[in-house]
Amino acid sequence: MSERERGDGTMATEHIVKAYDDELKQLSNMISRMGGLAENQVATAIEAVVRRDNDAAIETIESDEKVDQLEHEVDQFCVRLLALRQPMAGDLRRIIGALKIASDLERIADYGANVAKRALQLNQIKPIKPVYAIPRMGKLAQEMIKDVLDSYAEGDVEKALDVWHRDEEVDEMYTSLFRELLTYMMEDPRNITACTHLLFIAKNIERVGDHATNIAETIHFLVVGGPFSHGRRRTHDGTVTIGLDIDADSS
Amino acid sequence: MANTQLQDADPRDGAVSSRPAARRTKMAARDVNVFYGDTHALKGVDLDVYEHEVTAFIGPSGCGKSTLLRCLNRMNDMIEGCRVSGEMTLDGRDIYSRDIDVVQLRAEIGMVFQKPNPFPKSIYDNVAYGPRIHGLARTKSDLDEIVLTSLEKTGLLDEVHDRLDQPGTGLSGGQQQRLCIARAIAVSPKVILMDEPCSALDPIATARIEELIDELRENYTIVIVTHNMQQAARVSQRTAFFHLGSLIEMDETEQVFTSPKNEHTQGYITGRYG
Ligand SMILES: Nc1ncnc2c1ncn2[C@@H]1O[C@H](COP(=O)(O)OP(=O)(O)OP(=O)(O)O)[C@@H](O)[C@H]1O
Ligand SMILES: [Mg+2]
Numbered sequence: 001m002s003e004r005e006r007g008d009g010t011m012a013t014e015h016i017v018k019a020y021d022d023e024l025k026q027l028s029n030m031i032s033r034m035g036g037l038a039e040n041q042v043a044t045a046i047e048a049v050v051r052r053d054n055d056a057a058i059e060t061i062e063s064d065e066k067v068d069q070l071e072h073e074v075d076q077f078c079v080r081l082l083a084l085r086q087p088m089a090g091d092l093r094r095i096i097g098a099l100k101i102a103s104d105l106e107r108i109a110d111y112g113a114n115v116a117k118r119a120l121q122l123n124q125i126k127p128i129k130p131v132y133a134i135p136r137m138g139k140l141a142q143e144m145i146k147d148v149l150d151s152y153a154e155g156d157v158e159k160a161l162d163v164w165h166r167d168e169e170v171d172e173m174y175t176s177l178f179r180e181l182l183t184y185m186m187e188d189p190r191n192i193t194a195c196t197h198l199l200f201i202a203k204n205i206e207r208v209g210d211h212a213t214n215i216a217e218t219i220h221f222l223v224v225g226g227p228f229s230h231g232r233r234r235t236h237d238g239t240v241t242i243g244l245d246i247d248a249d250s251s
Numbered sequence: 252m253a254n255t256q257l258q259d260a261d262p263r264d265g266a267v268s269s270r271p272a273a274r275r276t277k278m279a280a281r282d283v284n285v286f287y288g289d290t291h292a293l294k295g296v297d298l299d300v301y302e303h304e305v306t307a308f309i310g311p312s313g314c315g316k317s318t319l320l321r322c323l324n325r326m327n328d329m330i331e332g333c334r335v336s337g338e339m340t341l342d343g344r345d346i347y348s349r350d351i352d353v354v355q356l357r358a359e360i361g362m363v364f365q366k367p368n369p370f371p372k373s374i375y376d377n378v379a380y381g382p383r384i385h386g387l388a389r390t391k392s393d394l395d396e397i398v399l400t401s402l403e404k405t406g407l408l409d410e411v412h413d414r415l416d417q418p419g420t421g422l423s424g425g426q427q428q429r430l431c432i433a434r435a436i437a438v439s440p441k442v443i444l445m446d447e448p449c450s451a452l453d454p455i456a457t458a459r460i461e462e463l464i465d466e467l468r469e470n471y472t473i474v475i476v477t478h479n480m481q482q483a484a485r486v487s488q489r490t491a492f493f494h495l496g497s498l499i500e501m502d503e504t505e506q507v508f509t510s511p512k513n514e515h516t517q518g519y520i521t522g523r524y525g
Contacts, residue, residue, distance in 0.1 A: 013523045020522070086481055088508050088520040225510030 020085055027077060027098050028153065031105070034070040035149040038105040039142060041067065041112030042208055046138035048119035049131065049201060057123070060116035067109035074102040090225070097222035101152065104211040104218070108145065111204040111211075114249040118204075122197045130184060130198060133177045137205050140170050144212035148219070157223050160216040170209035177202050200249055277302040277472040278323060278360075278442060283337035285318050285327065292318045294496040296337075300442070305464060305473045307483035307504065310493035311519065316476040319493070320444050323474065324360035325353055341441065358385050361435035365447040367427030369419030369434075374411050377419040377430055378402060381438035401433040405463055425456025432463065436471070443467065445475040449482065461486050480520050484508045492516045 015021045041060055048057035078099050081087060087095055144163050151159035181195045181202075217228045278300040285293040293315045300306045300323075308316040321327045325346060327335055339346050346356055358381065369377050378398045381387075388394035398415075402408040407429045411422070419430050428448060435443055445464075449457040464473055464486050477483050483490055484504060491501040492513070500513040511517045 013518060015522050017522060088480060088484075088522075089511050089517050091521045092509060 020091075023077075023081055023085070024091065024094060027074070027081070027095065030070065030074050030077065031098050031101055032149060032153055034067060034074065034102060034105050035145065035152070037063070037067050037070065038109040038112070039145045039149065041109045042115070042138065042142055042145065042205075045112040045115035045119065046135060046142075046205075048116050049122065049138075050135050052119075052123045052127070054120060054123055057116040057119040061113050064109055064113040067106055071102045071106040074098060090222075093222040093225060097218045100218045101215050104214045108208050108211045111208045111249075114204045115201050118197045118201045118249070122194060122201075125194055128184065128191055128194045128198070130177060130180050130195070133173065133180070134198070134201060134205070137170060137173045137177070137202060140166070140173065141205050141208040141212065144170070144209055148212045148215045152215070152219055155219075155223050157220055160219040160223075164213050164216040167209045167213045170206055174202050174206040204249060274301040274304070276300070277342065278474075279338075279340045280319070280322070281338040281340075283319070283322060283335065283339065285315070285322060285336075286334045287330070288332045292496055293322070296498045298491055298498055298501055300472060300474055301489065302472050303468055303470075304488040305468055305475060305486050307487035307490045308474065308476045308493060309478070309480065309483050309490060309519070310499075312478075314493040315496045316493055317446055320362075320446055320474060320476055323442070323444055324357050324362055326357075326362065328353065355385075358438040359440050360442045360444060361438065361440040363428070363431050363435055363443065363445040363448050365450050367424060367431050367451065369422070369427050369430050371418065371420055373416045374402075374419045374422070374430060375415040378433050378437045381434060385438055387438060397437055401437040402430075404436060404467070405429040405433040406459065407433060423456070425452050425459060428452060428456070428460060429463065432460075432467075436467070440471065442472045442474065445473065447476055447478060450478065457482070480508070492519065494519070 041063060044056045044060045044063075047053055048060060078095050081095050085091070144166055147159060148163045150156070151163065178199065181199050184191045185195045220228045276299045280296050280298050283293055283296040284291070296315075296319060308319065310316055318327070321330075322335055322339060323346075327333045335347070341356075341359065345351075346360075370380060372380070375398055378401050379388075379394055382394060382397045388397055399408060402411065407426060410426060411417075419427065422430060428451075432443070432448075449460050452460065461482065464475065467473060475483075475486065487504045489501065490504045490507040492499045492507065492511070492515070494515050500507065500511060500516045502512070506512075507516065508520060511520065517523075
């Protein structure tokens with residue numbers, strides 16, 4: 001590992017002003033805590049779908065506020081650090097990085113809440129078979145969040161890159177589920193309602209993967225300093241030829 | 252739909268980004284070594300100062316910033332026991348060559364110091380001093396013109412126009428420093444060297460000087476030594492970091508303060524030096 005890729009992108013030595021170090025540490029802790037919450041939101045939302053568990057869904061929807069609150073705290077804390085410490089170089093990247101990551105985590109938690117809202121709808125109607133794909137996709141996305149948070153805590157760029165590459169798998173799963181759901185809907189129009197909910201759920205999970213990827217890019221920036229320059233991996237734009245794409249729920 | 256088309260980024264946009272236009276080297280140092288007796292104060296320094304840019308020298312106390320600055324207009328000649336080797340050029344001309352007139356050189360390369368040091372003379376005479384000894388004004392009205400434009404350029408004229416005959420030492424610290432800058436530019440230098448010009452000033456006076464530096468850049472080339480990282484970041488286009496007499500890293504200021512390449516630079520500018 002080169003000297004520039006050590007740990008959290010800063011040097012091992014400490015600041016002359018100790019309180020500054022404490023504050024940066026506190027910031028990392030806030031991000032980790034927020035990440036844990038967001039990860040948990042996605043997990044319970046998927047539980048709600050898989051087990052047709054309304055309580056889990058409601059809990060997810062209600063907990064979303066906590067993540068929003070934490071994001072707000074991170075924002076305030078960063079503004080304070082920027083004003084009082086006038087950070088430079090690695091420290092500056094670390095604070096800007098935290099702001100960006102917090103915003104991605106907030107979105108991830110939102111997608112969790114979206115999934116939970118869809119679960120409440122889905123639980124009122126007869127289950128359909130393609131639900132089986134949701135836990136697999138959800139697990140992949142959850143692992144991406146978990147690993148990207150680990151890579152943040154450890155300042156491990158390699159691990160972040162690994163997460164970045166895994167997004168392709170989530171995209172592919174989404175694409176194949178999309179096809180499968182289309183077939184279902186064509187076979188029997190009575191499936192359309194359930195399939196639509198599932199499709200949105202899958203799309204939301206796919207978006208979670210995208211945000212984990214953003215976080216991986218931010219980690220690269222805050223550790224290495226330069227922009228991310230790996231060839232853009234194949235996206236579903238290149239591989240999917242079938243019809244319309246949909247946007248994840250916006251709420 | 253038409254809108255979306257219009258908003259599409261033109262791929263050529265990137266080419267006209269903030270990248271600086273072709274740069275011209277105003278001053279260059281090649282393998283410069285300086286000794287004060289046995290102290291090796293500068294060790295093989297190579298650097299270029301570009302025309303119409305502000306170059307900042309930063310680094311911990313004693314790293315040799317002032318020493319290098321003084322080499323750039325041969326102020327070190329006056330220091331007993333100081334030996335300078337290597338090459339220094341202004342517009343490609345060797346400033347240590349035998350046929351250089353040092354007094355003339357210092358008119359071309361002016362200097363502003365940490366503590367404002369107006370002469371114990373009137374405001375007018377402070378500014379007129381250089382043009383007089385260099386014979387830049389043939390008539391009294393020529394001289395008036397030089398004095399007034401110099402004061403004008405430093406933004407001081409409005410503040411002192413009705414008391415040009417008062418002593419320069421009676422001005423506030425920030426005004427005195429601007430008077431010293433007016434004195435430096437009165438002889439139409441090519442380069443202005445500034446050694447911590449704001450360290451004795453309050454934030455408002457400092458902001459004034461920084462604004463002035465940015466304006467002066469259009470007509471002059473500026474090198475500034477500063478201990479204030481934010482100031483270096485604000486006023487300069489390029490920054491050089493020195494440590495124990497060596498030039499450690501020199502790059503675009505933006506690069507140095509966001510992603511320095513060297514570990515020592517990073518340590519210093521983030522306040523981890525130790
Ligand atoms: N006139 C002198 N005689 C002897 N040694 C000197 C003289 N001037 C400077 N030095 C030595 O040369 C080294 C570099 O000094 P210099 O003044 O260039 O540092 P600097 O980077 O400007 O420091 P500061 O930020 O404190 O102004 C120091 O070790 C200093 O002690
Ligand atoms: Mg000095």
